[in-house]
Amino acid sequence: MSELRLVLTQTGYQLVSVARNRRAVVFSLVFPIVLLVMFNSVFVKGTDTVDLNGVTVDAHTYFTGSMLAYAILLAGFNSLAISLVMQRESGQLKRLRGTPVPSWTFMVATVLRCVVTVGLMTLVLLAIGHFAYDVQISGSAAGDLLLYVVLGIAAMCSAGIAATALIGDVDSASAALPLIAVVLSLISGIFVSVDQLPTWLADVARVFPVYHLTTGVQAALGGASLDAGNAAVLALWGLGGIAVAARRFRWEPQGVPA
Amino acid sequence: MSSASTPVKAQLNGATPDIPDELAAIAVRDLHKAYGPAEALRGVSFDVRRGEIFALLGPNGAGKTTMIEILEGYRRRTSGEARVLGADPGRPARRWRERIGLVLQECELDPNLTVRETVRLFSSFYPAPRLVEETIELAGLADVGDARVGRLSGGQRRRVDVAVGIAGDPELIFLDEPTTGFDPTARRAAWSMIDGLRGLGRTVLLTTHYMDEAQRLADRIGILRDGELVAIGSVEEIGAGLRNDALIRFRLPEGFAGHHIADEAGAPVEVEGELAIIRVADPQPVLYRLTSWAVHEGIHLSGLEVIRPTLEEMFLELTAEEVEHE
Numbered sequence: 267m268s269e270l271r272l273v274l275t276q277t278g279y280q281l282v283s284v285a286r287n288r289r290a291v292v293f294s295l296v297f298p299i300v301l302l303v304m305f306n307s308v309f310v311k312g313t314d315t316v317d318l319n320g321v322t323v324d325a326h327t328y329f330t331g332s333m334l335a336y337a338i339l340l341a342g343f344n345s346l347a348i349s350l351v352m353q354r355e356s357g358q359l360k361r362l363r364g365t366p367v368p369s370w371t372f373m374v375a376t377v378l379r380c381v382v383t384v385g386l387m388t389l390v391l392l393a394i395g396h397f398a399y400d401v402q403i404s405g406s407a408a409g410d411l412l413l414y415v416v417l418g419i420a421a422m423c424s425a426g427i428a429a430t431a432l433i434g435d436v437d438s439a440s441a442a443l444p445l446i447a448v449v450l451s452l453i454s455g456i457f458v459s460v461d462q463l464p465t466w467l468a469d470v471a472r473v474f475p476v477y478h479l480t481t482g483v484q485a486a487l488g489g490a491s492l493d494a495g496n497a498a499v500l501a502l503w504g505l506g507g508i509a510v511a512a513r514r515f516r517w518e519p520q521g522v523p524a
Numbered sequence: 525m526s527s528a529s530t531p532v533k534a535q536l537n538g539a540t541p542d543i544p545d546e547l548a549a550i551a552v553r554d555l556h557k558a559y560g561p562a563e564a565l566r567g568v569s570f571d572v573r574r575g576e577i578f579a580l581l582g583p584n585g586a587g588k589t590t591m592i593e594i595l596e597g598y599r600r601r602t603s604g605e606a607r608v609l610g611a612d613p614g615r616p617a618r619r620w621r622e623r624i625g626l627v628l629q630e631c632e633l634d635p636n637l638t639v640r641e642t643v644r645l646f647s648s649f650y651p652a653p654r655l656v657e658e659t660i661e662l663a664g665l666a667d668v669g670d671a672r673v674g675r676l677s678g679g680q681r682r683r684v685d686v687a688v689g690i691a692g693d694p695e696l697i698f699l700d701e702p703t704t705g706f707d708p709t710a711r712r713a714a715w716s717m718i719d720g721l722r723g724l725g726r727t728v729l730l731t732t733h734y735m736d737e738a739q740r741l742a743d744r745i746g747i748l749r750d751g752e753l754v755a756i757g758s759v760e761e762i763g764a765g766l767r768n769d770a771l772i773r774f775r776l777p778e779g780f781a782g783h784h785i786a787d788e789a790g791a792p793v794e795v796e797g798e799l800a801i802i803r804v805a806d807p808q809p810v811l812y813r814l815t816s817w818a819v820h821e822g823i824h825l826s827g828l829e830v831i832r833p834t835l836e837e838m839f840l841e842l843t844a845e846e847v848e849h850e
Contacts, residue, residue, distance in 0.1 A: 275648045283636040286672070357631030364596060364628065365692075366621035367649040518598075519630075 272367055276375035281382060284349075294345045294383060298337040302391055305329040305457075306399050317461045318481055323488030330395030331484035332456045337387040338415065339451065339476055342380050342422025343429070344443050350376070350430045351439040359517045369517070377423045384419050401487065410486035414479060417500035421475040424507025431514035435521035450476040455484065475503040548607070549574045549696050549727040550595060555604035557590050557751075564590040566751040567604070572744075577718065577728040579738035582748035583843055588731040589629060591748065592700050595729065596626055609696055622650055625694035627685050627702050635674025639665050642673055643687050650692030662720065663687035664713050679710045686714070690721070697721060699730045703737060715740055735839055749843050762838055772802040772811060774828040777818075788817040799827075 284290050306329050314325035323331075353359050362372055388411075395401035403411070429446075433439045451457055453467055454476040460468055471477040482496035550572035557565040565587045572578040582588050593599045595608050597616030606613055611620045633642055643660055647653035654662075660669050663683045668676060673684055686702060699718070703711045711734075718741055721728055732738055738745050739759055747755040747762070755762045775798055776782070782795040785802075791810045794801045804810050807830050818825050 272648065275645065279634075279637060279641060279645050282641065283634050286636040353634075357628065358634060360598070361626070361628060361631040361633065361688075364598070364621070364626040365646065365649045366618045368618065 269368070269371060272371045273374050273378065276367075276372060277378040277382070280375055280379040284345075284379060284383065290345055290349065294337065294341040295387060297340065298333045298387060299390060299394065301336065302329060302333040302394055303398075305332070310399075316459045316484075318455070318459060318484055318488070318490075319461070321485050321488055321490040323484060326395065326399035327401050327487045328459070328484055330391060330399065330401050331487045332480060334388060334391050334411075334415075334487075335418065335454075335476065335480035335483045336451060336456050337391060338384055338418040338422055338479060339447055339456075341383050341387065342419050343426040344447050346376065346380055346423055346426035347429045347433070347443055348436075348439045350427065351433050352436055354430065354516065355436050355519045355521050357519055360519065363517050373427070376427075377419070380419055380423050384415065388415055395487075403487065404489060407486050407489060410492045411483065413492070413497060414482045414486060414500070417497055417504065418475070418479040418483070420504035421479065421500040421507065424504050424511060425475065426507075427515060428507040428510035431510065431516060450474055453477070455480045472499075475500050547573055549609060550578075550729060551605070551607045552591075552595070553605040555591075555594070555606055556602045557587075557594060557599070558602045564751050565594075565601075568748070568751070568753050570746050570753060570756055572727060572729055574727050575722070575725050576743040577722050577730060577741050579742035579745045580729065580731045580748060581733070581735070581738050581745055581839060582731075583733070586748040586843075587751040588748055589700060592698055592729065592731055596624070596628075596698050597621070622692065623695045625689040625692055625697040627689035627697070627699045629700045629704075631685070633673050633681075633684060633688065636672060638670050638672050639676070639684055639687070640669045642684060643691055646688040646691040650694075652693060653691055654693040656691075659687050659691050662690065662717055664710075664717065678705045679707060682706065683710075683714070686717070694726070696727045696729070699728060701731055701733070703732070703734065711737070747839060747842050754842050755838075759838075763832070769803040769805050770807045771831040772804065772807055772814070772829075773831060774800055774825040776800045777823045777825065780823075785814070789814040 306326055310325040310329065315322050316325055316328040318328070350359075359372075363369065392401070392403060396403065429443070430439075433442060450471075453463060453471040454460070454474065455463075455471075456476070460471070460477065460481060463471065468477075478496040478499040482493055482500075485493060548571045550570075552571070553569050555565055555568045556563065568587075568591065570578075580588050580591060590599065594601050594606060595613050597608075597613045597620075600614050609620065609623055611617065613620075637645070640656065640660065643656050647656055647659070653659075660666055663686050665680070665683050665687060668680060673681060676684065682702065682705060686699070689697060689699070702718070703714045706714060715737070718728060718730070722743075728741075730738070730741065742759075744756065744758055745762060746753050776785070776795060782793040782800060785800055786793040789802060789810050790813050791802050791804050794803070802810060802814075811830065815825070815828075817823075
């Protein structure tokens, strides 16, 4: 009970902090919304369709799914990893370890913060897609979407937490993470349909969770039935990330010699 | 160990008797910490009694932060014994953390939260925290309670560190260089706050490189040099164990040489330019003979003063020995 209170208090203050952080707001909230409007306005003509591994969806639906996956990638992987590296390098995590608060409550609060921001983004992006671009969401699609959003958050957050173990300082984080995000976005069907990728590149992309999240969300929005393979790969990445994070996560600054 | 520091060592041994556990907030015995081949701490032993303010002094690299971080539960010792509030700090448990408060070096707080939000967040981690407004008041932050931490001055931010350190109303507080970067007014305010903690019966372990801070605040002081404790005790005790005698100083009266004065005062006199200097452990009889003679002869000893060594001078002497004897 008191643990639940600790989790919720920390989640609340993390959300307050993120809402006041302009960089975080622009990158994880404003960016996908602006891109959604831009892509739909610049690239899509009324009757365009996109082929996705045998499923045909209209281009508005395709880009709405893209931006939903992109928002989960940015909030779960990029923003989470960079904020954790900053908190670690500035000593905030070390300070927290010196209090009686159990470390796991901080981690759960951090993931819950992502759940809240991603949940908000999902509603906003789907609302824009529906009202501005006539994207239809059926009842069964809603259930599949929810599953992909949950698994996507799990995979991205645990990959983001695990990634911090490989990043030594804030400079490396702000250089490496956006690069990883751009490359994964390009090969995972967020900006360009996966059907247009060379086979070898699509095979590389299939190793990573972003591909399965993006194609899964796009297909679900397009009314295709759930692809268990996509869901399974996301779940595996989630579990793998947690295993790495549990063993390798570091709480003390790495940039200064001990 | 050089012969010059033997009296200090002798005093060190005399000043760390075994204190019963219920009286010692911290007990350290023969503690070693090695980073690879380098030894940061080489057999340190001391006690901090409940209710006292104990200051660890030493030049940079002497091992102060390593010592305090072992006691805070951040680092493992290589060998030796350590007890903090009766528990092994190498295995920090939640119940134990609830009883200690930390003010670390170079640890920032979330810049986007206000002072009040930050204190409220940290207070929520403890079972019986101090009232949030009381903590803010005690840390001298009443005027900036609604300001974001990231927009405060360096000195104000340090006070927020202190505020979150005392938010849980801990029995034992670790302050690692708490006033670094403070202006003189802010330091005085911090000192009276730390004094106030002693008034509430709390125990404080402080590291500092400001001698006046240790002298002003600490009941007892331990001086670290190269990973070894070279002196421990009150300022007076440390002073008594050193060759650092009191200084009697005055302008050499015209027509007298040093040896004339030495004959009258019954103590050796050094002459530096116009100044006569007498170094003596107990200045009273020397002063009596000197001033009686001067009054009798109608001589005015201009600029006469007796100077007690300050902690700063003792510290310099203690930490300089290494250089002399290497």
